[in-house]
Amino acid sequence: MVAQGIPEIGAYIGFLFVSTVALIIVLRLLVTPRDPRPSPEKKKPFESGQIAAGPGRTRFIIQYYPYLLMFVVYDVIAMFLFAWGLDLRALGASGSLPVLVFIVVLLIPLGYALHLANHRENW
Amino acid sequence: MAPVLGPLQPLVDMITSPLFLMIVLFPGLTSIAIIGALLGWLERKVTARVQLRVGPLYASPAGGILQMFADLIKLSFKELFVPENSDAFFFIMAPTTGLVIGAALVGLIPFAPGLQIANIEVGLPAFLAIITLSPSLVLLAGWSANSKFPFIGGLRALFQQTAYEIPLWLSALGVIMMAGTLNLAQIVAAQSTGWFIIPQALGAFIFLVTSVAEMERLPFDLPEAESEIMMGWQAEYMGVLFLAAQGPGFVKLYAFSALFTTIYLGGFLGPTFLPPLFWMLLKTLVIIVLIMLLRSTFPRVRLDQLLRAGWTTLLTLAIVNIGITYLLVVGLPTL
Incomplete structure (x- = not known):
């Protein structure tokens, strides 16, 4: 099915x-x-009325990079919990013990990673 | 039925089949376009009433209800061009695909018994998986425009996704633990003894907050913040493409409100003196107006505030919700 x-x-x-x-x-x-003959100014990128200067893809914010790294890891882990939650009634308390240990074990490095991510001067 | 129309018979059979009518008419394309335009009117009207203004008034006798259709016609007649040095293919592809993704979500929602385009076994994860694509399209639109404001907006969408995505999935996990199924129609059937919003009150709150962040609506509209970065990733769009960039916001509002109704408010269940479709649309409308009032009430948060709140408060509450749900389903551990 x-x-x-x-x-x-x-x-x-x-x-x-x-x-x-x-x-x-x-x-x-x-x-x-x-418009058969657009003027050269027409296709310039929008910069609040100023004349566009420099490349469009400039340097960008990197101080939140640790959140991206954490996301790559923990988003996958959230998927594993769906398989467990679906069969929770069949697994019962004894079958769920490894998953609960898994969650607790993963929360410890998450806390440390958050501690580092909130200190942006490290990055 | 005997083939009386000759070679045209397969075509007629296809057009009159229930699935085709559902795809083209009610839960599908036509109704989504009309409802999206009406939601645009409703949002302007609700916001105006909160701010003691009148809002759209002149476009029809009934309080300007045709205003968005007038805007649609106006935008269609505007000139369309691509800014210089931009990647034209992705610049046009990103909002078009965004519109398709927004409308694809509605196909998974059961609006009434049998009135559902696709009854997938994994309906709830499929909905959340399809919606995951939309920040990537925002980043693609911002990158391909080769302009500063769209680029900043696209990157904000990327960072914002990391903040809300995991609490969104984990709050939906509570519903799956209660219902024991991933199928949206069976989740509705599991609520015949009681709506999930009562045992899942915390999960419903997290789901509502994170879905507002997913829809990029105020107070979480960082990628398009008008007053900071000039509509962000939509800054370079014009005419029909601007319409295609704006449209998914309203379609996603409709789809997410319908999903919230389905998984927390009992979906189409209700007293039997009115049809199930009425109850479904009534509950969806209540959630839509609630989300619109959030827009009028709260100021925009900063990106670092959103990231910190998403990774600490919302994630902790989502895990607490999973713990509460575990105790509700399995019961207290017997020592």
Whole structure:
């Protein structure tokens, strides 16, 4: 029964995609006006009325990088808990003990990582 | 049925099949477009009433209800061009795919018994997995525009995702532990003895907060903060593409409110003197107005405040919620 509903959602997403793309192409070709000779200023990036200076992809904020590293690890771990939660009634207290130990063991490095991440001068 | 129409018979069969009508008409495309436009009107009207203004008024006799359709026509007739030095393919692809992803979520929601496009066994994780793509598309839109404000907005979306994603999944885990199934229709059926919002009150609160952050609405609209970074990742979009960039916000609001109703408020269950669809839409509308009032009530948080709150307060509360749910389902440990 795993495949139940999969063809329907596939057909639905395909229909949405085709109709959205078709809508935008039709509007682009039939409705929206065109400027045959746009002035060079027109296509400049928007910088609040100033003349755009420098590259668009500038240096970016890195002080939250530790959160990205933690996310890569702990987002996967949240998936494992779904398999456990689904069969919780069948597993009972004895079957759940390893998972509870797993959660507690993982919370200790999470706390230490948060301690480091909140001290941004380390990064 | 005898094929009376000759070669056209398969086409007629397809068009009149219930699945096709569901995809095109009610839970699907047409209703999503109309509901998205009406939600845009409702949001402007609710915000205006909170701020003692009038809001849209002139576009129809009924309080400007056609305002968003007028905006839609206006935006369609605007010129469309791509800024210089931008990656045109991804610049156009990102909002278009965002619109598809937003509307794809609605296909997983059971609106009434049988009125559901795809009854997948893993409906709840599938919903959360599809929505995970949307911050990546925001980053793609910001990167491909090759402009400073969109780039900052896209990066904010990336960091914001790390703050809310894990509490969102862990609060949904509480519902799965109570129901023992991942199928949304069976989760609704499991609530016939009592809505999950009562045993899962903490989980419902976390789910609501993190889903508002996922929708990038105030107080968590960091990627598009108008007053700081000029609509962020949407700054370079115009005309129909601006519409395609704005639209998913309202469609996701509709889909997330319907999901909240489905997993916490008993979905389409209700007194039988009115049809199930009425109860489903009524509860969804209540959640939508609640989220709109949040927008009028709270100021925008800073990125570091959101990250710290997501990784400490919300994550701790989500784990506490899992502990409470464990005790509710399995019972106290017998020593």
